[in-house]
Amino acid sequence: MIAQRHVARATERKIDAIEFEMSRDIVKTRPPVVTKLDISEPTQPMDNKYHGMDFQSTLPMMLPTDYLLGQHSELSASAIAQSESVPLLEEAAILFASGQNQVAEQMLISVVKHPQHGIGTEIAWQMLFDLYRITHDQYKFESLSLDYANKFETSPPLWPENMPAMEQDTPQDQSSVNVTFPSKFDAGIVKNLEKLQQSSLKSHSVRLDFTRVKEVDPVGCGLLLRAIKNLKKSGHDLMLVHAQEFADKIRGILQVGRRDETEAPWLLLLEILQLLHFQKAFEEASMDYCVTFEVSPPAFEAPRNNVTSSFPEITLPEEMSDKFPMPVTVEGKMDILLKNIADQAANYNPLVLDCSRLDRVEFSASADLLSGLAPIAAKKGMSIRFEEVNYLVMMLFHAMGLKNIATISTRKH
Incomplete structure (x- = not known):
């Protein structure tokens, strides 16, 4: 047991040393402060134009005055038919679906500032609320809530509980960081993690691709475990590719009751199972971890970040x-x-x-x-x-x- 502890400490020191070298090599620059957008008073004149698009190319809507969007969970067929007379809403939805969040936002702001669109304006408000929720922008969400309450004299939507807010100084670059790990998942992934650390400062979305991974090493597991914990703290959206197969490869190097040089592979396995929402598999693995290291089993906690998988x-x-x-x-x-x-x-x-x-x-x-x-x-x-x-x-x-x-x-x- 003493020998195992020495080996474990040596492995942890190796992981610490690699991370220290990473931090020395990376020049840390503070990202530019994001300008807070005031819905009531835009920080820059829009003139109903954005990137050459005409934001007034819409038709007026005529819907029943007793239809209040905020009190219904389902739109009637007539309301939907009428809402289609505002092509801007569909254009904004398509832009959002294509990853053009900022352009979609400006188009929706244009609609909410022109009440002649009728119920289409109310739909635009709700689309904006969803946009800010999905992009974790609590400041704009709450600013929009105040304007909504003043305009409609009713309670606005609430910011979801346990939703991490986007930091005010986080740049809103919508491009996703793509990190593909090599076939051998060991200390050599330090180059991939350096790219991750640098690029994640400029983007709020990170894609981790485990497709090529064939062999898993405890040191690599320890490095990725710390990187994932940092991404969770910073509220990054995560896209995991072939994560289930990667979890199976980690499980393949573990044995219940055998204490290896570090707990990192076990803890990384539990982390990935939580990110994938595999609660049953997590509970089974946590019991094996508990038996192996004679500790209390960790509790399952659903991730607060937006986590998606390619499968x-x-x-x-x-x-x-x-x-x-x-x-x-x-x-x-x-x-x-x-x-x-x-x-x-x-x-x-x-x-x-x-x-x-x-x-x-x-x-x-x-x-x-x-x-x-x-x-x-x-x-x-x-x-x-x-x-x-x-x-x-x-x-x-x-x-x-x-x-x-x-x-x-x-x-x-």
């Missing part, structure tokens, strides 16, 4: 329920997600797609979703429902024609 099948529960849970982000290849949805449709009618966790649908993925759901909707007697949809995704679905094959109900704020 939508992880969102399908072990026991199928009457509602299919959509992932946080729908993007990339759709084959597995559409197969899981088809399996759900084979067992349940109506097909209910729970979008309570869904934040964004990539523009190209929305077209694939439409083509994948169309054959299901064409079956005699089959109906499809999207429930708890945020307003940005709702307008994208209507722009793409998903409203023609499914009922879409919005999320209650």
Whole structure:
């Protein structure tokens, strides 16, 4: 046991030394302060133009005066039909789906500042609230809430509990940091982590790709464990690619009851299982960890960060329920997600797609979703429902024609 402790301490010192060298090599620069945008008084004149776009290319809307968007979770068919006379809302939704958050924001601000759009203005308010929630911008969310309360004389949506706020001095570069790890996951990943540390200062979204990983080493596990904890503290959005297979490779070097040179592989395994929302697998691994190191098992804590995976099948529960849970982000290849949805449709009618966790649908993925759901909707007697949809995704679905094959109900704020 004494020998094992010496080896463990030596491994931890090696990890500490590598991190120290990383911190010496990286020149830390403070990112520029983000200008706070005042909805009531924009910091820069918009003149209803942005990047050559005309923000007044809309038609007036005529909807019943008793329709108050904030009190309904589902838009009526007539309201949706009328809302389509404001193409800016659909354009903003498509831009958001394409990752152009800042342009979408300016377009929505233009709509909320022109009340002649009727109910379309109210939809734009809700789309802005969703945009600020998804991008973790609590300052703008609360500023918009004050304006909303003054305008509508009713309670605004509330900032979600346990939602990490974006720091005021975090640059709002919408590009995602992409870090692909090599086949051998050991001390050599220090170069990848240096790139991660530098690039994460300029972006709020990080993509960790484990596709190439074939061998896992405890030192590499220790380095990544510390990096992930730092990303969680800073509130970064995480995209994990092939994380489930990576977790299996970590599990392959562990043995219950055998104390290796460091606890890092065990702790990294538990961290990844939490990020993937694999609670049952986490509890099983935590008990093995408890037995091995004779400590109390850690409790499962769902991540506060936005965490997505390139494998939508992880969102399908072990026991199928009457509602299919959509992932946080729908993007990339759709084959597995559409197969899981088809399996759900084979067992349940109506097909209910729970979008309570869904934040964004990539523009190209929305077209694939439409083509994948169309054959299901064409079956005699089959109906499809999207429930708890945020307003940005709702307008994208209507722009793409998903409203023609499914009922879409919005999320209650």
